Amino acid sequence: MTHIIQFSGGKDSTALVLWAKEQGWPFTAVFCDTGHEYADTYDFIDYIDATLLGGNLVRLASEGMLALVTRKGRVPSTHARFCTQELKIKPFLDWLVTLRDDRTIYQGIRADESVSRSRMQQEVWSDDFDCWIKRPLFDWTAEQVFDLHRKHGIVPNVMYSKGASRVGCAPCIMVNHGELRRLSRTMPEVWDHIAALEAAAGRSFFKPGYIPERFCTGFDPRSGVKFPTMQDVRFYVTQPDQPDFWSDEPTRCLSVYNLCE
Numbered sequence: 001m002t003h004i005i006q007f008s009g010g011k012d013s014t015a016l017v018l019w020a021k022e023q024g025w026p027f028t029a030v031f032c033d034t035g036h037e038y039a040d041t042y043d044f045i046d047y048i049d050a051t052l053l054g055g056n057l058v059r060l061a062s063e064g065m066l067a068l069v070t071r072k073g074r075v076p077s078t079h080a081r082f083c084t085q086e087l088k089i090k091p092f093l094d095w096l097v098t099l100r101d102d103r104t105i106y107q108g109i110r111a112d113e114s115v116s117r118s119r120m121q122q123e124v125w126s127d128d129f130d131c132w133i134k135r136p137l138f139d140w141t142a143e144q145v146f147d148l149h150r151k152h153g154i155v156p157n158v159m160y161s162k163g164a165s166r167v168g169c170a171p172c173i174m175v176n177h178g179e180l181r182r183l184s185r186t187m188p189e190v191w192d193h194i195a196a197l198e199a200a201a202g203r204s205f206f207k208p209g210y211i212p213e214r215f216c217t218g219f220d221p222r223s224g225v226k227f228p229t230m231q232d233v234r235f236y237v238t239q240p241d242q243p244d245f246w247s248d249e250p251t252r253c254l255s256v257y258n259l260c261e
Contacts, residue, residue, distance in 0.1 A: 002103040003027035006092075007048070007057065009041040010167045011156055012108035012137060015145040017052055018152050019136055020106065027106075029057050030095065034087040035064030036193070038170040044157040051154070060091040065169065069200040076173045077207055083173065089128075096129060109135045110145075162186035177211075181237045194230050204229055211236045 005020050007013045007029045020027045031045060049057040062068075068086050069075055076083040096103070105126070111118040122138040125131075137145065149156050159167045163182025166172050170193045171183065183190040194205045204218055208227040215236050218227040228236070 002099060002101045004103055004105045005029040006105065006107050007031050007045075008108075008168050009037065009045045009048070009157055010108070011142070011145050011149070011160065012110055012113075014048060014108075014154065014156070015137060015140070015148045016106060016108035017048065018148050018154065021052065021152075029053050030092065031057055031059050032088045032091050033059055033061045034083065034169055035061065035066065036169050036197075038159055038164075038167060038187075040158050040162070041167050041170075044159075048154075058095070060095055062087050062091045066196060066200045069197055073201060074203060075197050075201045075205050078174060081173070083169070093128065103131045105129055105131055105133045107133060107135050108137050110140050110142075111138050112141060173205075177237050180233070184234070184238050191230065191234055198230055206230070206233050 003020065003025060005013070005016055005027050007017055008031065017029055020029075037045075045057070049055055063071070063086070065083065065087060068083065072082065074080075109117055109120060111120070120135070120138075122136075123132060123134050126133050146156060157167050163179060163186050164171075165176075165179050166174070171179070171190055180190070198205050204227055206228045208216075208225050211228050211233055213226050215232050216226040216228045217232055218229045219225075220227060
């Protein structure tokens with residue numbers, strides 16, 4: 001039996017690696033590289049590989065986000081998340097078929113991350129992966145995840161202290177206004193990442209309605225719909241007089257998990 005840990009460099013998958021080490025059985029950790037991660041995340045992945053995995057992390061690479069966006073002619077969106085399928089699932093499946101042993105896959109998914117995840121099962125058979133998928137952290141809270149980091153002396157990915165609520169992709173297409181505002185302060189290069197994707201796609205990273213229409217200068221003549229350009233969104237989220245409606249923005253710490261305290 002091969003135990004496979006899906007590792008991304010985020011808090012939950014790191015806790016999953018720590019949990020697996022506590023079980024005492026051998027396992028293989030696998031990282032699917034989108035080619036579009038934060039530099040700090042790559043550094044953290046190297047750190048975990050060296051300190052916890054003995055340099056044995058399996059790193060799978062696909063065509064990469066920029067090449068994918070160029071090929072598709074669009075940036076992924078909440079309604080068309082082809083990035084996960086193309087950059088995460090496909091290379092993982094291609095690697096799985098090279099294995100001969102029976103296997104179990106472990107994912108660091110937690111129910112309280114989102115409504116959709118709360119509807120998942122803690123254990124489920126996957127026809128695609130031809131094995132059981134187990135989610136041992138399913139009922140854990142974020143605090144329990146960071147407690148396990150502290151127990152083992154692991155400093156969490158520094159991106160959380162810089163204001164990121166999630167660390168997959170730079171930034172994730174699911175990024176919200178509050179996170180963009182925080183990252184603008186700590187990592188202004190986030191806008192360079194967005195600009196690179198827009199250049200590859202030939203269209204905006206942001207969907208219509210991401211910010212109020214009166215702030216949008218983009219216009220699609222085919223649909224007659226206004227949309228926000230990167231410059232529109234940057235102006236909108238960085239204005240100092242914005243009303244306090246981004247409730248996930250703490251007052252004493254840029255981390256949404258209060259890691260600075």
